[in-house]
Amino acid sequence: MKILLIGSGGREHALAYALKKSDTPVELLCTQGNPGILQLAKKADVDIDNSSELVTFCREEKIDLVVVGPEQPLANGIADILRENSIHVFGPSKKAAMLESSKAFAKEFMNKYGIPTAEHKKFDKGKINICKEYIEGLQSFPVVIKADGLAAGKGVIIAETKEEAINSVEDMFSGKFGKAGDTLVIEEFMKGQEASILAVTDGKDFITLASSQDHKRIFDDDKGPNTGGMGAYSPAPVVTNEVLDKVHREIVIPAIEGMHQEGTPFIGCLYAGLMIDNGTPKVVEFNVRFGDPETQAVLMNFDGDFARLLYSASDGKLDKSAVRNVCVSHTCCVIMASKGYPDSYPKGQLITGIEEAEINGSLVFHAGTKYDNGKLTASGGRVLGVTGKGNTLQEAIDNAYYSVSKINFENCFYRKDIGKKGLQQNS
Secondary structure: OEEEEEOOOHHHHHHHHHHHOOOOOOEEEEOOOOOOHHHOOEEOOOOOOOHHHHHHHHHHOOOOEEEEOOHHHHHHOHHHHHHHOOOOEEOOOOOOOHHHHOHHHHHHHHHHOOOOEOOEEEEEHHHHHHHHHHHHOOOOOOEEEEEOOOOOOOOEEEEOOHHHHHHHHHHHHOOOOHHHHOEEEEEEOOOOEEEEEEEEEOOOOEEEOOOEEEOOEEEHHHEEEEOOOOEEEEOOOOOOHHHHHHHHHHHHHHHHHHHHHOOOOOOEEEEEEEEEEOOEEEEEEEEOOOOOOHHHHHHHOOEEOHHHHHHHHHOOOOOHHHEEEOOOOEEEEEEEEEEEEEOOOOOOOEOEOHHHHOOOOOEEEEOOEEEEOOEEEEOOOEEEEEEEEEOOHHHHHHHHHHHHHOOEOOOEEOOOOOOHHHHHHHO
16 A cells, blocks of 8 residues: 655654554655654655645555645645545545634534533634633633644643733734634633543544543643643543543544534544543543644554554545554653743754664654754754553553663753653552
C-alpha cells in the first residue's frame, strides 16, 4: 500500500511508525516530514496548499491512501479536495472538522445532540463590554476561557479570578491568538481527571484505541499556561470499562450519528478530550485528528494492521479485524521541550544521546528537530517525545525517564511528573 502522510511533528512520527509496522507492506511518503519521519518515509515534493498539484501528485504516484496528521489542513478542506477526486483520505471534511476549528460550533453541536459538556456562553469581539459584565456577574471561579478557532492547543486559559479572566479576554480580543480569538467561549470549570479517547470511524461504525491522559500545563502539578501537551501515558486507569461504555453510548455514538444527520459524515479520528468525575465523563473538547502527544503513547500500545484499519475507514467499510489488541502494555511519553515554550524559545541547539535513549523498548519520536550541517538540532518548542514501555505504568514511566536522562540539548525542559496521576489512581 502506498501512503502519503501529511505533517511533520511527533504525532506524525508516531503515525509513520505504526503504519510501517503494519502487516500490510507500506511504502510511505511524507510531505513536510522531520528527521525521525524521514527514517521511515521518502520525502514527497508536493505543495499540499496547491489543490491541483496535490491531486496530480497522488494520481501520478498512485497513492492508495492519504493520512492527514495536523488539524489545519483538515480545517482548510484538504479531505474534501481529495475525496472529490476519488482519492482515499483518512480525515474529515471541512464541515466535519468544525468540531475542532470552532469551539462555538462544537458546543452548539453537543447541546443539540445531548452530548454531556460544560455549561458555556459565547461572545464575539464586538461585545467585549457585555463579556466583561458577564464575568463580573460570575459567582464561581476558576472559569475556562477558550479561543473559538485553532490556536495550536494553546488557546485555552483557566482563569482563577475575575481579574485574570478579564485580562485574558482583553488579551484574546486584542489578537493574542489572531483571528482564532475573535470569538470566545467562556465555560464552567469542570472538576475531575482528564482523559483522551481516540475513535477511528468510517462515518457509521467505530473502534476506540487505548485510553490515555495528556498533561497540558507547562509545569509539574498542572501549573502554568496551557501547551500543546507536555506528555501522556496509556492506558488511563480513570477510564474503566464502565466509563468507556458511557463514553461510547453518550459521546462517541451520538457524535458520529449527529454528524451524519448534519449531512457531514465524520470519517477519520474523532478525538474526545474528557473530564471524568466520579465515573461520569463530559466532553472538554473534540478534536478531529489524532492527539499529540497522546498518539505517541497510544500507538506504542497498538497491535494490528494500522494501515488496513485506516484505509478501511477511508473506504467507508471499517475493518475491525485489522485490530488484534489496542492495548498490549503500558506506555509513557515525556515531551522534551525548549525552555521558554509555549512562548518564545531558542532554536538550533545540538541534540545528542538519542541512540543511547532507545533501549528497553523505548522510542524517541521527533517533534521539532532538523538537520543543520549534518547535525541534529532543535527547531521547535516541543522537540522530542521520549516514549517508554512496560508491563506496569511504573515500569513505563521509569523507562521513559531513564531514556530522557540519556538525551541532551541546551535549554532542555520537561515535566517530571508524567503518569503520576495514573499511579495515584492505581494505588
